[in-house]
Amino acid sequence: MIKVHHLNNSRSQRILWLLEELGCKYEIVAYQRDAKTNFAPPELSAIHALGKSPMVEIDGRLITESGAIVEVLCDRFGQHMVPEAGTDAHIEHLEWMHFAEGSAMTPILLGLYTGRLGDAAAPLRPRIGEQLNAHFNHMESGLRDSGHFVVDELSAADIMLSFPAEVAMRQKRAGKLPKLAAFVDAIHARPAWKEAFERGGQYDFA
Ligand SMILES: N[C@@H](CCC(=O)N[C@@H](CS)C(=O)NCC(=O)O)C(=O)O
Numbered sequence: 001m002i003k004v005h006h007l008n009n010s011r012s013q014r015i016l017w018l019l020e021e022l023g024c025k026y027e028i029v030a031y032q033r034d035a036k037t038n039f040a041p042p043e044l045s046a047i048h049a050l051g052k053s054p055m056v057e058i059d060g061r062l063i064t065e066s067g068a069i070v071e072v073l074c075d076r077f078g079q080h081m082v083p084e085a086g087t088d089a090h091i092e093h094l095e096w097m098h099f100a101e102g103s104a105m106t107p108i109l110l111g112l113y114t115g116r117l118g119d120a121a122a123p124l125r126p127r128i129g130e131q132l133n134a135h136f137n138h139m140e141s142g143l144r145d146s147g148h149f150v151v152d153e154l155s156a157a158d159i160m161l162s163f164p165a166e167v168a169m170r171q172k173r174a175g176k177l178p179k180l181a182a183f184v185d186a187i188h189a190r191p192a193w194k195e196a197f198e199r200g201g202q203y204d205f206a
Pocket of ligand 1: 009051064065
């Protein structure tokens with residue numbers, strides 16, 4: 001049995017999408033962000049000290065961190081979504097998998113948090129802006145003619161990169177990132193993505 005601790009309007013949406021792509025049956029335990037702070041509710045901290053989403057339980061074993069969850073799910077149910085170990089594509093795939101949370105999210109979150117400071121954040125803005133451009137441009141240049149990262153079909157890296165790509169579109173960068181915009185349009189047209197969207201509830205990055 002697979003249970004997803006899913007927070008509305010969050011990167012947990014990618015896990016629902018992956019589960020739909022893999023044809024797995026799963027149960028959603030839904031949590032709502034606080035209307036004022038936008039933080040996760042305390043119920044999530046009862047599951048794990050960090051109180052973040054996504055968290056997944058597979059046969060009673062709790063797994064945290066999107067990247068780890070995606071790897072475990074692909075290992076068990078979707079090996080076709082990860083290039084074969086020992087190949088160059090596998091190394092490139094690992095790079096993009098880790099880039100999604102380990103690199104791309106840093107300037108995105110810095111922008112989000114410093115955005116609340118108003119003028120006090122002015123000295124930081126140029127560096128954050130430059131880093132956002134660099135990370136999104138790197139994604140733009142990583143897209144293949146097929147519209148995917150790493151290989152010419154949907155891979156686990158595409159799933160992980162979908163969230164920063166959606167953030168780029170939400171920041172109205174489609175004009176400067178046409179390949180990334182097409183990537184987001186293509187994933188949103190997939191039946192599995194639509195099904196996950198239906199099941200997941202509010203998601204402002206669609
Ligand atoms: N690196 C973690 C990040 C998890 C994370 O920060 N999730 C956000 C949702 S996008 C969250 O739960 N935020 C609520 C809060 O911090 O109160 C992962 O990929 O799983």
